[in-house]
Amino acid sequence: MSHDDIPFARPFIGTEEEDAVIRVLRSGWLTTGVEAMNFEQEFAAFLKSPPILSTGDIHCLAVNSATSGLHLALEACGVGPGDTVLVPSCTFTATAEVARYLGADPVFVDVSPGSFHIDPAALEQTIKRLPPEKAKAVIPVHYGGLSCDMEAIMGIARRYGLKVIEDAAHAFPSALAGTVGDAGVFSFYATKTITTGEGGMIVCHDETMSRRISVMRSHGIDRAVWNRYSDARASWYYEVVEAGYKYNLPDVLAAIGRVQLARAWDLLRMREEIAAAYDSAFSGSEYLLLPPTGPGDARHLYPLRLNPQRLRISRDEFIQKLKEAGIGVSVHFIPLHTMPFYKNRYHLTEEDFPETIQSCRQEISLPIWPGMSAAQVNRVIEAVLSISGNFAA
Numbered sequence: 001m002s003h004d005d006i007p008f009a010r011p012f013i014g015t016e017e018e019d020a021v022i023r024v025l026r027s028g029w030l031t032t033g034v035e036a037m038n039f040e041q042e043f044a045a046f047l048k049s050p051p052i053l054s055t056g057d058i059h060c061l062a063v064n065s066a067t068s069g070l071h072l073a074l075e076a077c078g079v080g081p082g083d084t085v086l087v088p089s090c091t092f093t094a095t096a097e098v099a100r101y102l103g104a105d106p107v108f109v110d111v112s113p114g115s116f117h118i119d120p121a122a123l124e125q126t127i128k129r130l131p132p133e134k135a136k137a138v139i140p141v142h143y144g145g146l147s148c149d150m151e152a153i154m155g156i157a158r159r160y161g162l163k164v165i166e167d168a169a170h171a172f173p174s175a176l177a178g179t180v181g182d183a184g185v186f187s188f189y190a191t192k193t194i195t196t197g198e199g200g201m202i203v204c205h206d207e208t209m210s211r212r213i214s215v216m217r218s219h220g221i222d223r224a225v226w227n228r229y230s231d232a233r234a235s236w237y238y239e240v241v242e243a244g245y246k247y248n249l250p251d252v253l254a255a256i257g258r259v260q261l262a263r264a265w266d267l268l269r270m271r272e273e274i275a276a277a278y279d280s281a282f283s284g285s286e287y288l289l290l291p292p293t294g295p296g297d298a299r300h301l302y303p304l305r306l307n308p309q310r311l312r313i314s315r316d317e318f319i320q321k322l323k324e325a326g327i328g329v330s331v332h333f334i335p336l337h338t339m340p341f342y343k344n345r346y347h348l349t350e351e352d353f354p355e356t357i358q359s360c361r362q363e364i365s366l367p368i369w370p371g372m373s374a375a376q377v378n379r380v381i382e383a384v385l386s387i388s389g390n391f392a393a
């Protein structure tokens with residue numbers, strides 16, 4: 001990569017994040033403690049503030065990744081061996097692999113035509129095919145930061161007695177994603193809309209579920225480490241009530257998260273500006289299909305699609321040309337049902353989920369990170385327009 005190449009993603013880190021890390025390093029307490037607790041409280045307050053204005057009880061639990069968050073949420077819903085969890089094929093493997101952690105099986109569902117979101121009608125048909133006592137949960141993915149049709153999904157899930165765990169890894173901040181289902185899970189991975197390097201947050205509304213997640217997050221121990229050491233009377237005492245996991249978020253990372261949280265709306269505005277520039281540049285093009293968008297879109301991705309009818313260049317060759325122009329891009333996603341593990345284990349073929357293939361095969365995710373200069377955005381636009389013009393069918 002040369003120094004004027006444009007990376008696909010780059011975190012927005014300022015002196016405030018640096019200061020926060022140094023503060024924690026000097027405090028003498030590096031693992032989960034008061035920073036993580038404050039991060040959780042500030043996250044809950046954020047969700048209750050305008051424009052999100054989430055009502056009712058909100059429990060926020062910081063974890064070391066969205067993957068562990070999804071795992072804990074499914075576990076707290078009672079998902080176990082032999083159960084099934086419905087997921088879109090158009091997602092990252094984390095969404096499906098967490099079912100396997102618990103001995104359950106992911107069951108894939110196609111996306112709605114022209115979208116990257118689980119299709120409610122296909123979801124209902126799939127649930128009807130499954131043994132009713134085995135279908136335990138559905139994980140809708142708010143792909144790219146745009147909310148799924150949660151009203152339809154919640155209606156179906158309630159009708160068939162399924163829990164809903166929202167995979168909101170891409171969708172912070174959004175007024176429509178992450179706080180509607182039984183639980184929602186956000187990601188703070190390095191490329192995400194706010195980041196702690198690695199990290200995640202589980203949001204749930206039920207006290208019992210929150211307690212279970214809290215215990216299982218730290219080895220099945222009934223009290224968090226901080227509580228143990230801050231309680232002078234019994235600093236050494238704890239009880240193990242389950243074989244839990246080690247999924248806590250350390251204070252060094254939580255401190256970064258607190259600063260990023262305070263920036264979240266500003267960062268969204270920057271991504272919106274880039275998306276608007278792309279939209280206006282590409283909207284007249286017969287070679288390109290613009291990403292779906294709508295209210296509450298966190299604009300984590302800009303998933304452009306090529307129009308194969310009008311181009312004589314494949315998506316993969318198009319990506320190679322962009323790379324030669326010094327532009328980093330990505331693909332979201334290679335459908336899970338085409339991955340060796342899922343394909344072989346569940347005897348799946350490409351044709352099983354035609355809309356997912358249709359949406360993902362022509363997709364290229366363009367850079368959309370806060371801090372991109374106008375000149376960089378223009379370089380991406382010019383490269384995309386020039387390659388598509390050169391390879392017009």
Ligand SMILES: Cc1ncc(COP(=O)(O)O)c(C=O)c1O
Pocket residue numbers: 065066067068091092094095141167169170186187188189199200
């Ligand atoms: C849709 C989706 N879900 C879950 C994850 C997992 O997030 P994390 O890396 O925080 O575990 C990702 C990560 O890229 C993702 O894209």
